Amino acid sequence: MKKRVAFFGILLGLGLVAAEVPGTVAGQWTGGTLGLILQPAPAAPGGGSTINIGPLPTYTAELAEGEGKELVMSYCSICHSVTYITMQPPLANWKPTMDKMLKTYGAEKWIPADVAEKILAYLQAHYTPETRKE
């Protein structure tokens, strides 16, 4: 595993990114505010009405380190980018927002109650006016 990471590090260091994603080509890319965007491969001739629209921006914010971060990243991003957390103002109480996600938008379907509690604890620990770092 370590070897693989180092290998990728060398590739990135050279400004080369292997074209591992189908429908993209190799090139030199840097991460911008919209995240790393791979270049779509040139269109190939063919029939039918399927249109290749290329990659979409990843647009994902880096969340604060802390207990529950992985839960937030995996559960919240089922429906939306976690950037939706960092683009909020610092909220004193995240409970109404959690309830909106769970009830109004139906996330109960995906998020077990005990996980929801941990997610709320994470948000209170890192994203209130007192606890938010940036």
Add this chain to the structure above:
Amino acid sequence: MELSLEDLLTKFKPVSIAAVNQCSGNSRSRFQPRVAGGQWGNGAMGNALWTGVRLKDLLEAAGVKPGTVQIQFEGLDRGKGPENLGSGRFMKSLDLDDPVVEETILAYAMNGEPLPMLNGFPVRLVVPGKFATYWLKHVTWIRALTEPDKNFWMATAYRVPDTPNGSTTPEAVAAGQVKTVPIGHFNMPVRSFIIDPDGTSPLVVGMPVKIRGVAFSGHGKVVKVEISTDDGKTWRPAVLGADYGKYSFRTFEFTWRPSQPGNYVIAVRATDEKGNTQPDAPVWNPGGYLWNKIERQEVVVLAAK
């Protein structure tokens, strides 16, 4: 009636309109007290030349039955949420008797090129003068409704207080006294923005500086833009740029020659053809919508030593 993209391209007369697409919550970070939602600065807007088919032509071709009150739009966007909730399907409706229905187009081109995916390929709704929430992307279904749309995105979300400027107070909201309407009942209020100078570099006494920016209004053409270099105490008219149509950005320019060093606050305000002028007071509503207070820019003027 079912139409292919080819039908839209070949069987209907193409029309073009320059129009500003602006998020309902543009500038939301200015709200005091703060409200939840994306904390936009002034960047949640754009202007383009849209080309497509008149909604009116489509409705005529399909034939709208008597008793229709709204036209509903839905695109290929789908959320992961349950189908019956706002997180599953995205739909918006326009009142059939809203004058904007006459101007709305189903656009297949942006600035003369096919719509990029993120801008709504293959066709999106362009609703001139209305906020972006109505500009549905990837439009696939257009439905005639015999009663007002009760879906989440009309009945619950994107609602604003039913007051002249959509403003209210946190106290009135807490007391449950606020009657709301869909934000589509409002046209985008008149706004203007200072682009240059941006305060990042000092200006010099005696040297002319061009104060430049853009203005627009959802009510119609911008007819006047005024500049203040004394924080809004006195105003002088700016020169307006090319007129690309009444719903487009309109550029403005004002040459200022500061005569004394010091700190200055530049301000800009626009007036549209309906006589609406930007206020110097903030709005407040729980959604963080409809901001159009006069914009300011602090600048430093240094002596030419």
